[in-house]
Amino acid sequence: MRARELGRTPIVVGDQVDVVGDLSGRPDTLARIVRVGERSTVLRRTADDTDPFERVVVGNAERLFIVVALADPPPRTGFVERAMVAAYAGGLEPILCLTKHDLAADSEFASAFDDLDLTIVYGGLDDPLEPVLDLLTGHLTCFLGHSGVGKSTLVNRLVPEADRAVGEVSGVGKGKHTSTQSVALPLPSGGWVIDTPGVRSFGLAHITPDDVIAAFTDLAEATEDCPRGCTHLGPPADPECALDELAGKQHRVAAIRLLLTALTANDPW
Ligand SMILES: Nc1nc2c(ncn2[C@@H]2O[C@H](COP(=O)(O)OP(=O)(O)OP(=O)(O)O)[C@@H](O)[C@H]2O)c(=O)[nH]1
Ligand SMILES: [Mg+2]
Numbered sequence: 001m002r003a004r005e006l007g008r009t010p011i012v013v014g015d016q017v018d019v020v021g022d023l024s025g026r027p028d029t030l031a032r033i034v035r036v037g038e039r040s041t042v043l044r045r046t047a048d049d050t051d052p053f054e055r056v057v058v059g060n061a062e063r064l065f066i067v068v069a070l071a072d073p074p075p076r077t078g079f080v081e082r083a084m085v086a087a088y089a090g091g092l093e094p095i096l097c098l099t100k101h102d103l104a105a106d107s108e109f110a111s112a113f114d115d116l117d118l119t120i121v122y123g124g125l126d127d128p129l130e131p132v133l134d135l136l137t138g139h140l141t142c143f144l145g146h147s148g149v150g151k152s153t154l155v156n157r158l159v160p161e162a163d164r165a166v167g168e169v170s171g172v173g174k175g176k177h178t179s180t181q182s183v184a185l186p187l188p189s190g191g192w193v194i195d196t197p198g199v200r201s202f203g204l205a206h207i208t209p210d211d212v213i214a215a216f217t218d219l220a221e222a223t224e225d226c227p228r229g230c231t232h233l234g235p236p237a238d239p240e241c242a243l244d245e246l247a248g249k250q251h252r253v254a255a256i257r258l259l260l261t262a263l264t265a266n267d268p269w
């Protein structure tokens with residue numbers, strides 16, 4: 001249990017904590033969490049884009065697996081972009097993990113992210129595990145995605161003892177989620193995966209365009225020349241944005257502006 005002196009300090013999956021007391025785990029023993037370590041990364045979300053209350057989803061994760069089914073439920077680029085924004089703002093490396101390739105053989109979905117240097121891996125039931133393991137081994141990785149995309153199914157293949165419940169696809173925005181709590185599981189090959197409950201919405205009220213740009217050092221430097229309050233979207237919103245002056249990088253600028261557009265779209269679903 002948490003020590004009283006921690007007050008309302010949130011403790012989330014992935015946190016490093018100091019514990020005192022009886023750590024044997026025997027019946028009637030007690031250990032207390034007395035300190036939460038400083039987090040090296042923080043994945044945060046809000047309920048929607050106006051909600052002032054932000055919650056920490058996971059601490060210290062190095063990588064964010066954005067898990068998206070190619071069908072059932074149908075994929076949405078907006079969700080991936082928003083998850084990427086949250087990853088960059090929190091210091092995590094985003095990776096797109098596509099499932100259910102068997103249900104939607106030839107998909108154009110991933111091509112939307114061609115200019116974003118986004119690593120893409122297939123993690124569905126028919127896909128080999130090695131490419132997934134190559135990305136996970138030795139790291140703390142958080143799985144994030146809508147309900148029913150196959151997060152727990154993949155976790156069970158990676159950590160057979162995990163025995164995570166998997167469920168029917170209930171349709172985004174309705175029905176129940178199969179996983180209701182986040183759980184961190186050690187990979188046999190080293191590292192950890194965190195299975196999280198399906199997200200309905202992913203609000204970004206706490207993130208500014210500059211938080212996103214900061215993840216791209218070359219662009220961040222250039223934006224020092226932007227006018228105050230520049231949202232870096234370019235004309236017409238920002239006619240004097242310095243990103244427009246970056247020779248040879250306009251592909252990248254356009255790609256990052258897609259993320260910034262998702263951030264300002266105020267469409268948390
Ligand atoms: N056809 C097909 N079905 C899959 C694949 N991956 C998962 N499923 C099925 O999709 C359903 C939902 O899978 P889950 O692993 O429970 O999904 P989840 O993302 O953990 O869902 P929540 O816990 O609600 O967030 C199950 O019936 C799985 O068998 C796949 O690659 N192909
Ligand atoms: Mg699940």
Ligand SMILES: [Zn+2]
Nearest residue numbers: 226230232241
């Ligand atoms: Zn700008």
